[in-house]
Amino acid sequence: xxxxxxxxxxxxxxxxxxxxxxxxxxxxxxxxxxxxxxxxxxxxxxxxxxxxxxxxxxxxxxxxxxxxxxxxxxxxxxxxxxxxxxxxxxxxxxxxxxxxxxxxxxxxxxxxxxxxxxxxxxxxxxxxxxxxxxxxxxxxxxxxxxxxxxxxxxxxxxxxxxxxxxxxxxxxxxxxxxxxxxxxxxxxxxxxxxxxxxxxxxxxxxxxxxxxxxxxxxxxxxxxxxxxxxxxxxxxxxxxxxxxxxxxxxxxxxxxxxxxxxxxxxxxxxxxxxxxxxxxxxxxxxxxxxxxxxxxxxxxxxxxxxxxxxxxxxxxxxxxxxxxxxxxxxxxxxxxxxxxxxxxxxxxxxxxxxxxxxxxxxxxxxxxxxxxxxxxxxxxxxxxxxxxx
Numbered sequence: 001x002x003x004x005x006x007x008x009x010x011x012x013x014x015x016x017x018x019x020x021x022x023x024x025x026x027x028x029x030x031x032x033x034x035x036x037x038x039x040x041x042x043x044x045x046x047x048x049x050x051x052x053x054x055x056x057x058x059x060x061x062x063x064x065x066x067x068x069x070x071x072x073x074x075x076x077x078x079x080x081x082x083x084x085x086x087x088x089x090x091x092x093x094x095x096x097x098x099x100x101x102x103x104x105x106x107x108x109x110x111x112x113x114x115x116x117x118x119x120x121x122x123x124x125x126x127x128x129x130x131x132x133x134x135x136x137x138x139x140x141x142x143x144x145x146x147x148x149x150x151x152x153x154x155x156x157x158x159x160x161x162x163x164x165x166x167x168x169x170x171x172x173x174x175x176x177x178x179x180x181x182x183x184x185x186x187x188x189x190x191x192x193x194x195x196x197x198x199x200x201x202x203x204x205x206x207x208x209x210x211x212x213x214x215x216x217x218x219x220x221x222x223x224x225x226x227x228x229x230x231x232x233x234x235x236x237x238x239x240x241x242x243x244x245x246x247x248x249x250x251x252x253x254x255x256x257x258x259x260x261x262x263x264x265x266x267x268x269x270x271x272x273x274x275x276x277x278x279x280x281x282x283x284x285x286x287x288x289x290x291x292x293x294x295x296x297x298x299x300x301x302x303x304x305x306x307x308x309x310x311x312x313x314x315x316x317x318x319x320x321x322x323x324x325x326x327x328x329x330x331x332x333x334x335x336x337x338x339x340x341x342x343x344x345x346x347x348x349x350x351x352x353x354x355x356x357x358x359x360x361x362x363x364x365x366x367x368x369x370x371x372x373x374x375x376x377x378x379x380x381x382x383x384x385x386x387x388x389x
Contacts, residue, residue, distance in 0.1 A: 030305030030312040034075060034298075035324035041068030043334050046155065047359065050126055050338050055352040064275050067294050069158045070235040072331075074298045076162055077239020078246075084173055085247035088182060098386065099170045105382035107166075107328075110374045111159060114332040118153050126339035127152040139163040142227040148219050155335060157227045164229045165236050186244065193237050193292070199230050200288050208287075221282045234292040238299035246306070256303065260310025263303045270297035329367035329375060337366045 045065025048058045087094055115136050117124045131150040135141040142157035176182045207224035211217050225231055246253055256263075274297055278290040305312040323330075341362045345355060 029316050029321065030310065031075060031079070031302070032321045032324035033312050033315065033317065034071060034301060034305050035327050036320040038068040038071040038075070039323065039327040039330050041065040041071070042155075042331060043360075043363065046335050047338055047356065050335065051342065051352070051355070055356060058356070064271075064278075067271075067274070067278075067298070070291065070294045071298045071301075072158065073161070073232070073235030074239040074242075074295060074302050076165065077236035078243045078302055079239075080166065081169060081240040081243040082247060084170060085243055088173065088177065089247055093177060094170055094174050096170050096174060099166075101386060102382065103166045105378045105385075107159070107163070109378040110329055110332055110370055111156075113370065113374050114336075115153075117333075117336065123343070124336040124340060125152045126335045127154075142229060145223055145227050146219060147222045148216060153335070155331070161229045161232050161236075165233075169240070189237055189241055189244075192233055196231065196233050196237075196292065197288060200225065200291075203228070203231060204284060204287050208282075218282065221287070225287050226281075232291060234295035235298065238292075238295040239302065242299055242303055257307040258309055260304045260307025260313060263300045263307065264305075264310055264312065267297050267300035267304065270300060273297075326364065326367040326371055329370040330363055333366050333370060334363045337363045 041062075042065060044058065044062035045068065048054070048062045048065075051058075053059045084094055084099070115133070118130060119133060129150050130152045131141050131145065136153075136156060139160040142160040145154065145157060147154055172188065173182070173185075176185050176188075203224045208217070208220050211220045214220070245256070270293065274290060274293045277293060278286040280286060281290065304310045307313055338359045341359045342355065345358065350358075
C-alpha cells in the first residue's frame with residue numbers, strides 16, 4: 001500500500017467519524033429541545049398552582065403542563081435503554097455496577113442536596129409538611145403519598161418512578177441475556193403495557209371510586225392512580241420501544257426516519273386529543289387511557305426529534321441546550337425557589353407578570369448554582385471512577 005493510499009484511507013475514516021459525531025450531536029440537539037419543552041411545561045404548571053392561578057392568562061395555558069413529566073419519562077426510556085441496547089447489539093454483557101454508578105452520580109448528589117434544603121430550611125418549603133425522610137432516601141415517596149398532608153416536594157414522585165425503572169431495566173436485560181431470550185423481550189414490553197391498563201382499572205374501581213363522594217376525593221386519585229410507579233410506566237415503555245426499533249431494526253428505522261416532521265405533526269394531533277380526554281383528569285377514561293395516549297403522543301415527538309429529516313433534528317439552539325442542561329436542577333428546586341421568591345416579594349406592589357419573570361430568573365439562577373457546585377463536580381468524579389475500572 002502506498003503512503004498516499006494509506007493517507008487517503010485514514011482521511012476517509014476520519015471523515016466518516018466526523019460525520020457520525022456530527023449526527024450524534026444533531027440527535028442530541030433534537031432531544032434537548034424536548035427536554036427544554038418538558039421543564040418549561042412542568043415549571044408553568046407548578047407556577048400557576050403555587051401562585052394561585054396568576055397571572056390570569058396562565059391557567060388555561062399551563063393546565064396541560066403536568067404532562068411535561070410524561071415527556072421526561074419518554075426521553076429517559078429512550079436514552080437509557082438505547083445505551084443498554086447498544087451494548088447488547090455489540091455483544092457486550094451489561095454491567096449493572098457500571099450502570100448503577102453512572103445513574104447514581106447523575107441523580108443522587110443533587111437530589112440529596114435538595115432534600116437537605118427542604119429538611120433544614122423551612123422557608124424553602126412550598127407547603128407545610130414533608131413526608132418522612134426515609135421515603136425520600138429509599139425513593140418510595142410516591143407510594144401512599146397524601147398530597148394534602150404531605151405535599152411538600154411532592155414532585156420528587158417522578159424521580160421515584162425513574163429510579164425504579166433504572167433498577168428494573170438493567171436487571172431485566174441481564175436476565176434476558178443470561179436466558180438467551182433477548183430476542184423475545186418485546187413480549188415483556190407488551191405484557192407491561194397491558195399490565196398498566198389492568199392495574200389502573202383495578203386501582204380506579206377499588207381505591208378511588210369508593211371514595212369519590214368524599215369531599216377530598218382528589219387526594220385518593222393522586223394517591224392511588226397518579227403517583228404509583230405501576231400506573232405510570234407508559235411513557236417509559238414508549239421510550240424503550242422506540243429505542244428497540246432504533247437499535248435493533250435499522251431497516252425499519254431508515255424507513256421511519258424519512259418522515260420526521262410528519263411524526264411531529266402526528267404527535268401534536270395525538271396530544272391535542274389527549275388534552276381534551278384529560279381535561280378532567282379524574283374521569284375513568286382519562287385515568288385509564290390518558291397516560292398511554294400522552295406517552296404515544298410524546299413518543300411520536302421523540303421519534304421526530306431523532307429523525308434527520310425533521311426540523312428539530314437540524315435545529316441547533318444554544319438556548320434550548322442550556323435549558324436542557326439545567327433541566328434536572330431546575331426540576332428539583334423550582335417549587336421551593338418559586339415559593340421563596342413569592343414570599344420575599346410579598347410586601348412589594350409588583351404585577352403578576354413581572355413576578356413570573358422574576359421567578360423564572362431566580363429559578364434559573366438557583367438551578368445554575370446547583371449545576372455548577374454539585375452536578376458538574378460529581379459528573380467529573382463519576383468519569384474518573386469509571387475510567388479507572
